[in-house]
Amino acid sequence: MIRLIILIGFCITSMANATGGEVPDTMAERVKACTICHSAEDKAGRDAYYPRIAGKPQGYIFNQLRNFRDGRRYYQPMVVLLENMSDEYLLEIAQYFSSLQLPYLDPERIHMQPEEIKLAQHLIYSGYPQRNIPPCSACHGDILMGVEPAIPGLIGLSRAYITAQLGGWRSGSIMRGQTSDCMSEIAKQLTEREVNAVAKWLANQSVSGKPGSFNVLSPELANRCGLTTLENGEAE
Amino acid sequence: MKYWIRMFRVIRDWRNITWLWTGRLSLAFISLTITVEIMAGEAERSAAVEYGAYLTRIGNCMGCHTTKGGQSFAGGRRLSTSFGVFITPNITPDKETGIGLWSQQDFWQALHQGKSRDGRLLYPAFPYTEYTKVTRQDADAIFAYLQSLPPVSQTNPAHDIFFPYNSESLLAVWRTLYFKEGVYEPDQSKSAAWNRGAYLVQGLGHCNACHTTRNMLGASQDETLTGGQIMGMNWYAPSLSSHLEAGSGDWEIEEIVALLTTGITKRAVASGPMATVVRQSLQYLSPEDVLAMAAYLKSLTENDTGNVPGVHFSVTSGSFRKHLELGGKIYQEYCQACHGVDGKGAPGIYPALAGNRGVVMDSPLNAIRSVLNGGYPATTAENPRPYGMPPFQQILRNEEVALVVSYIRNAWGNRASLVKALDVDRSKGGDD
Numbered sequence: 001m002i003r004l005i006i007l008i009g010f011c012i013t014s015m016a017n018a019t020g021g022e023v024p025d026t027m028a029e030r031v032k033a034c035t036i037c038h039s040a041e042d043k044a045g046r047d048a049y050y051p052r053i054a055g056k057p058q059g060y061i062f063n064q065l066r067n068f069r070d071g072r073r074y075y076q077p078m079v080v081l082l083e084n085m086s087d088e089y090l091l092e093i094a095q096y097f098s099s100l101q102l103p104y105l106d107p108e109r110i111h112m113q114p115e116e117i118k119l120a121q122h123l124i125y126s127g128y129p130q131r132n133i134p135p136c137s138a139c140h141g142d143i144l145m146g147v148e149p150a151i152p153g154l155i156g157l158s159r160a161y162i163t164a165q166l167g168g169w170r171s172g173s174i175m176r177g178q179t180s181d182c183m184s185e186i187a188k189q190l191t192e193r194e195v196n197a198v199a200k201w202l203a204n205q206s207v208s209g210k211p212g213s214f215n216v217l218s219p220e221l222a223n224r225c226g227l228t229t230l231e232n233g234e235a236e
Numbered sequence: 237m238k239y240w241i242r243m244f245r246v247i248r249d250w251r252n253i254t255w256l257w258t259g260r261l262s263l264a265f266i267s268l269t270i271t272v273e274i275m276a277g278e279a280e281r282s283a284a285v286e287y288g289a290y291l292t293r294i295g296n297c298m299g300c301h302t303t304k305g306g307q308s309f310a311g312g313r314r315l316s317t318s319f320g321v322f323i324t325p326n327i328t329p330d331k332e333t334g335i336g337l338w339s340q341q342d343f344w345q346a347l348h349q350g351k352s353r354d355g356r357l358l359y360p361a362f363p364y365t366e367y368t369k370v371t372r373q374d375a376d377a378i379f380a381y382l383q384s385l386p387p388v389s390q391t392n393p394a395h396d397i398f399f400p401y402n403s404e405s406l407l408a409v410w411r412t413l414y415f416k417e418g419v420y421e422p423d424q425s426k427s428a429a430w431n432r433g434a435y436l437v438q439g440l441g442h443c444n445a446c447h448t449t450r451n452m453l454g455a456s457q458d459e460t461l462t463g464g465q466i467m468g469m470n471w472y473a474p475s476l477s478s479h480l481e482a483g484s485g486d487w488e489i490e491e492i493v494a495l496l497t498t499g500i501t502k503r504a505v506a507s508g509p510m511a512t513v514v515r516q517s518l519q520y521l522s523p524e525d526v527l528a529m530a531a532y533l534k535s536l537t538e539n540d541t542g543n544v545p546g547v548h549f550s551v552t553s554g555s556f557r558k559h560l561e562l563g564g565k566i567y568q569e570y571c572q573a574c575h576g577v578d579g580k581g582a583p584g585i586y587p588a589l590a591g592n593r594g595v596v597m598d599s600p601l602n603a604i605r606s607v608l609n610g611g612y613p614a615t616t617a618e619n620p621r622p623y624g625m626p627p628f629q630q631i632l633r634n635e636e637v638a639l640v641v642s643y644i645r646n647a648w649g650n651r652a653s654l655v656k657a658l659d660v661d662r663s664k665g666g667d668d
Contacts, residue, residue, distance in 0.1 A: 023574075023582045023585045023586065023623070029623065030621060030622070030623050030624065031624070032574070032623070032624065032626060033610050033611075033612065033624030033625055033626045033627070034624075034626075036626035036627075036628075036630070036631065037626075037627075037630050037631075069304075069305075070304055070305025071303065071304030071305045071306075072305055077609070077627045077629065077630060080609045080610075080611060080627065081609070081610060081611055081612065081624070081627055082612070083511070083512060083611070084511045084512055084514075084515045084611075084612060084613070084614035084615060085612055085615050086615040086620065088615075088620065089615050089620060089621055089622075092621070
C-alpha cells in the first residue's frame with residue numbers, strides 16, 4: 001500500500017515536472033515576447049533602442065501595434081511578431097501596457113551646452129509658429145507624458161530612438177497617424193541641430209506622471225493632426 | 237328559339253366571365269410563379285455567393301490578392317521569386333482595374349486553364365496548376381462571390397520578371413511540360429470523405445504550392461506534398477508525407493483537425509507562413525471539410541517507410557560535447573522558463589521541443605527562424621489569446637543562436653545535425 005502511495009506520488013510529481021509547472025493565465029505571461037525588449041529592467045540590448053511602452057496612452061499603443069501589423073510602420077521584428085494577431089487581442093495588449101506603471105531607468109546623462117538646452121526648451125515649450133512648428137508640449141502634454149487616448153509620451157525614450165523616429169519622419173520613410181501625418185510635416189521643418197538638441201534633452205529627463213486628458217488639446221492642433229475620437233473611444 | 241338564344245348568351249357570358257377569371261387567375265398565378273422564382277433565384281444566388289465566400293476563404297485568395305493593410309482583394313502584393321517579382325492583380329469587380337468585365341467563362345478559363353480573359357497565358361505564381369482541379373460549380377460560386385464584392389479602383393504595377401522568364405513562348409513550353417489541366421477525379425476505392433479531403437488539399441487549398449520541392453524552372457516535382465523550401469520565402473514547408481517531418485499518419489484525426497483550425501495542439505504549433513494560412517483560411521473550414529482534409533492528410537504517410545537516415549556530423553565528438561554544453565547554458569538562461577528543463581514545454585501553450593519534428597528536421601531553417609523571429613501563433617476562435625515567443629535575434633548573436641539550436645536538436649534524445657553561425661546568417665531575411 002505504501003509502495004502504491006509512493007508510486008502515485010511519484011507519478012504526480014513527474015507529471016507536474018513534465019509540464020514545467022502551471023503556466024500563469026495572465027497578460028504578463030502572454031506578453032513575455034514583448035517584455036524581453038520593452039522591459040522595466042535594462043534589457044535594452046546592444047543598441048539601447050527600444051522605447052518605453054508602459055503607461056503610454058492605450059489608443060497610441062493600439063494604433064502602433066496595428067500599424068506594424070498592417071505595414072504602415074516598418075520595423076521587421078515587430079512586423080513578424082504581430083503578423084497573425086487579431087485587433088481584439090492587440091487592443092487587450094495595448095490596455096495591458098497602458099495600465100502598467102513601472103519604475104524606469106535613470107535618464108541618460110548626455111552633456112549639453114547651455115545654448116543647446118535653451119534651443120531644446122524653446123522648441124518643446126514655445127515652438128516656432130512662424131515656421132509652422134508648434135511646441136511639443138501643445139500635443140504631448142505639459143509634462144510631455146502624452147495625452148489620452150492616442151498621443152505618446154516623449155519621456156523615457158532613448159536618444160537613439162527619438163533621433164531615429166525624427167529622422168524617419170524627415171525622410172518620409174515612416175508613417176504613424178491612421179490618417180494624416182502631422183509629425184512628418186513638423187519634423188521636416190526641423191534642422192539637424194534642432195533634432196539633436198531635442199533628442200538629447202528629452203532623453204535626459206526622468207519619467208514621472210501620467211498622460212493628460214484629451215480635452216487639454218487645442219481644437220486647432222487636434223484637427224491638424226486628425227486626432228478625433230471615434231464613437232467607440234478609439235482614436236484615429 | 238328565344239330560349240336557345242338566351243341560353244347561348246348565358247353560356248357566352250359565362251365563358252367570357254370564365255375567360256376573364258381564368259385570365260386573371262392565370263395572370264395572378266404567373267406573377268406569383270415569377271415572384272417565387274425570383275425569390276428562389278435570389279435565394280439561390282445568395283446561397284451561391286455565401287458558398288463562394290466560403291470557398292474563397294478555403295482557397296485563401298485574399299492571402300495573395302491583398303497587400304498588408306490594403307483593400308481586400310484589390311491585389312498589389314509583391315511575390316518575390318527567383319524569376320522576378322510578381323504583382324497580384326485586383327480581383328474586385330471594378331470594371332477598369334479589376335475583373336468587373338469578366339464573365340463566368342473568363343473566370344473559369346483563368347482558374348482551370350491558366351489563361352487570362354484576353355487569352356494571355358498566366359504565370360503559375362497564380363496556382364492554376366492546383367486550381368485546375370476545382371469543379372466548374374465551385375469556380376462559378378467563387379466568381380459569384382467575387383462579383384458581389386464592392387469594386388475597388390486600384391491599378392497595380394506590372395510584373396517585373398527577369399529575362400528569359402518574361403517570354404510567353406517559354407511559358408507555353410513550361411505549360412506543356414508541367415501543367416496538366418483537369419478537374420479532380422475521385423478515387424473510387426476511397427471514401428467520400430477522403431476524396432473530399434483530397435479535392436480540397438490538391439485543388440482549392442493548393443497546399444502543394446508550398447509543401448513541395450521545385451525544380452530550376454519553378455515546377456513542383458510531384459503532387460505528394462513531400463516538402464521543400466518555399467519559393468520566395470525563407471521558410472521550409474515540411475513534407476506532409478514523411479513521418480520524419482510533418483506527416484500525420486500516427487496522429488489522431490482530432491489532433492490534425494485541431495492543428496488546422498486552431499493553429500496549436502499539445503505537441504505542435506503552426507508557425508511562420510502556416511500560422512498565416514491557419515488565420516486567413518483553415519480556421520474557417522466546416523467541420524465536415526476539416527475532417528475530410530485530416531483524413532486525406534493522415535493517409536499521405538502510407539507509403540513512407542519511416543526509415544531514419546543516419547545523422548552525419550562534421551565535427552568531432554569533443555567539439556560536439558562542447559557545443560552542446562555552451563548551447564545548454566543559453567537554453568537554461570533564455571528558453572527553459574517556458575520550454576522546461578526536460579524540453580516538454582506546456583502542451584497547447586509552449587510547444588515541446590523534445591521529440592518535436594520541427595526542431596529535428598533535416599533542414600534547421602524553421603527552428604533557427606523561430607528562435608530569431610519568435611512570434612505568436614495565429615489568433616483563432618479557439619485560441620484567441622495565444623502566448624508568444626520572443627524574437628531572440630534582438631539579444632542573441634548568430635553564434636549563440638547556432639549553439640542553442642544545436643542544443644535543442646540534440647538534447648532529451650533529439651538527434652540532428654549541428655547548426656553553424658553561417659546557417660543562422662542565411663536564415664535571416666526573406667520577409668516581404
